[in-house]
Amino acid sequence: xxxxxxxxxxxxxxxxxxxxxxxxxxxxxxxxxxxxxxxxxxxxxxxxxxxxxxxxxxxxxxxxxxxxxxxxxxxxxxxxxxxxxxxxxxxxxxxxxxxxxxxxxxxxxxxxxxxxxxxxxxxxxxxxxxxxxxxxxxxxxxxxxxxxxxxxxxxxxxxxxxxxxxxxxxxxxxxxxxxxxxxxxxxxxxxxxxxxxxxxxxxxxxxxxxxxxxxxxxxxxxxxxxxxxxxxxxxxxxxxxxxxxxxxxxxxxxxxxxxxxxxxxxxxxxxxxxxxxxxxxxxxxxxxxxxxxxxxxxxxxxxxxxxxxxxxxxxxxxxxxxxxxxxxxxxxxxxxxxxxxxxxxxxxxxxxxxxxxxxxxxxxxxxxxxxxxxxxxxxxxxxxxxxxxxxxxxxxxxxxxxxxxxxxxxxxxxxxxxxxxxxxxxxxxxxxxxxxxxxxxxxxxxxxxxxxxxxxxxxxxxxxxxx
Numbered sequence: 001x002x003x004x005x006x007x008x009x010x011x012x013x014x015x016x017x018x019x020x021x022x023x024x025x026x027x028x029x030x031x032x033x034x035x036x037x038x039x040x041x042x043x044x045x046x047x048x049x050x051x052x053x054x055x056x057x058x059x060x061x062x063x064x065x066x067x068x069x070x071x072x073x074x075x076x077x078x079x080x081x082x083x084x085x086x087x088x089x090x091x092x093x094x095x096x097x098x099x100x101x102x103x104x105x106x107x108x109x110x111x112x113x114x115x116x117x118x119x120x121x122x123x124x125x126x127x128x129x130x131x132x133x134x135x136x137x138x139x140x141x142x143x144x145x146x147x148x149x150x151x152x153x154x155x156x157x158x159x160x161x162x163x164x165x166x167x168x169x170x171x172x173x174x175x176x177x178x179x180x181x182x183x184x185x186x187x188x189x190x191x192x193x194x195x196x197x198x199x200x201x202x203x204x205x206x207x208x209x210x211x212x213x214x215x216x217x218x219x220x221x222x223x224x225x226x227x228x229x230x231x232x233x234x235x236x237x238x239x240x241x242x243x244x245x246x247x248x249x250x251x252x253x254x255x256x257x258x259x260x261x262x263x264x265x266x267x268x269x270x271x272x273x274x275x276x277x278x279x280x281x282x283x284x285x286x287x288x289x290x291x292x293x294x295x296x297x298x299x300x301x302x303x304x305x306x307x308x309x310x311x312x313x314x315x316x317x318x319x320x321x322x323x324x325x326x327x328x329x330x331x332x333x334x335x336x337x338x339x340x341x342x343x344x345x346x347x348x349x350x351x352x353x354x355x356x357x358x359x360x361x362x363x364x365x366x367x368x369x370x371x372x373x374x375x376x377x378x379x380x381x382x383x384x385x386x387x388x389x390x391x392x393x394x395x396x397x398x399x400x401x402x403x404x405x406x407x408x409x410x411x412x413x414x415x416x417x418x419x420x421x422x423x424x425x426x427x428x429x430x431x432x433x434x435x436x437x438x439x440x441x442x443x444x445x446x447x448x449x450x451x452x453x454x455x456x457x458x459x460x461x462x463x464x465x466x467x
Contacts, residue, residue: 081172084165112138208342208390209457211405214423214442220450221265224248227282227332227431228445230264234340234438235288244286245270249332249431251278251296257306264450275304276311280322282432282445283337287345287365294336297323301338301347301368315368317361319351326350326380330399330431341388342437348393350380358383360393360411376409376416383407385433387442389455394419401428423453 116138119131224247231244243264245256255273258264278296285292290312291304299320303312320336326349327334337348345365350356358380362371376393384399397406405421425446432445435455442453 078173081169085169085173210392211389211394211408211419211421211455212458213456214405214421215454215456216424217426217444217446217451217453219426220261220452222449223267224448226429226448228448229282229284229432229434230445230450231284231286231434231443232261232436232439233286233289234436236438238438244291246279246282246284249282249334250280253278255291273304273306273309275302277302277314280333281327281336282332283334283339283348283434285338285340285345285434287340290365292338292345292365294322294333294338296333299336299349301336301363303365303368313366313368317347317349317370319353320347320349320359321351326356328386328399329381329384330429332431334431337386339386339388339434340437341390341435343391346388346393348386348388356380358386358393358395358409360388360409362411374409374411374414376407378407378409378416385430387433387435389435389437389457394421396430396433399425399430401425403430426451 116135119135224245227249228245228247230246232242233240233244236242241260243258243261245258245264246252247254253275255275256270257273259269263269273291275291275293279293279302280296280298281294283294286306289306291302291306293302293304294300295302295314299317299322300314301317302314304310305312317336322333322335324331324333325335328337335349339346339348343362345363347361347363347370349359349361351359354375356379358376358378359373360376361373363369364371376395378395382397384396384403386393386395388394391411393409393411394405395407395409396403398404403425404423405419407416408419409416427447427449429447430444431447432443434443435441436443440455440457442455444451444453
């Protein structure tokens with residue numbers, strides 16, 4: 001039956017080692033931002049199963065980051081049977097060695113018995129005392145033969161029992177092989193791993209899904225003041241793991257560019273960019289080699305190109321508030337927030353015409369012109385922070401401890417819903433929260449700490465055309 005696979009996948013990826021290794025980690029253990037954590041404990045889980053009107057088979061499953069046949073009950077039974085077969089084989093080897101030894105003994109005794117029989121026939125009933133004693137001694141040598149024959153009988157019974165056990169095991173193995181297919185256990189394991197690799201590659205290409213969970217925080221570094229932002233380029237190739245760091249929320253001009261995440265952790269191997277115009281807020285983003293930020297005391301968007309160290313374009317957002325007119329709940333000149341998700345560049349802000357409610361605008365990254373805007377109806381001053389995933393704006397209800405993802409606005413349908421996705425605000429004051437679609441992680445600046453969160457997305461993946 002042709003099929004469409006719908007997949008609920010925990011895409012949990014954090015570009016670091018562990019919460020306890022944020023500082024001073026050995027360089028040989030540091031990975032690029034493409035080397036990411038996943039959840040090895042999760043198993044395959046079937047959510048639903050149905051048949052589409054066109055006759056295609058549909059299922060929804062949780063695909064773990066790594067699983068093998070060992071998690072399947074029938075595979076465990078197969079492995080146990082294989083162990084039994086190995087034990088039986090070892091027992092047969094022991095019996096073979098023992099019977100070979102006994103056979104050698106019986107053959108030597110056979111020669112002795114023939115010699116005794118010849119002497120008895122030649123004696124014709126008359127034996128001297130000396131000859132009788134010799135014969136008696138030879139007969140004594142034959143006494144252990146009885147115990148050897150008894151052992152032969154016991155070994156014969158054991159062989160019969162082992163033969164029956166092998167017959168039963170063969171039947172069980174044949175049944176499991178028929179159920180699982182005409183493949184060996186190792187072959188099945190390799191096939192499952194190959195399938196998982198295809199599924200994860202598919203998830204990498206498609207990527208979009210609905211946010212269903214946020215992991216515990218992973219602290220990368222404690223650096224700078226209470227407010228700031230840090231980020232990687234969402235459009236850079238996987239080998240490019242540069243980190244940009246901007247301390248403070250107003251009138252800043254200094255941007256530090258670290259060569260790798262490891263260098264950022266150690267505070268080494270960085271260059272400095274001095275922006276020609278100061279920034280306001282912390283809602284900056286690096287996209288395809290350029291920094292997008294709000295020019296201080298204006299509603300102007302600036303696109304600064306790192307390689308040429310020049311401003312490529314700048315443009316005002318029509319009607320956008322600035323200079324703490326419509327900031328997030330924590331203030332900090334956070335009137336304008338720029339974001340990048342799987343579909344491109346976004347601006348989140350507020351206008352007087354929208355009565356202080358959050359406006360989401362899709363921007364052309366080349367000209368900075370507004371492509372389309374949506375009025376979400378959510379008051380910006382009541383929002384702690386916000387981020388975009390797959391064209392959906394997610395808003396937190398606070399920047400303090402106890403915050404959760406409370407509101408979601410779907411730009412594809414111009415609709416919204418209230419959500420309840422908690423996350424742990426470890427340092428109690430978030431002043432920057434952005435989603436990175438390349439890493440599928442949330443980057444946060446939390447009270448002078450640079451922190452990452454995994455995200456869990458619900459994915460729908462079609463594989464009807466796969467071979």
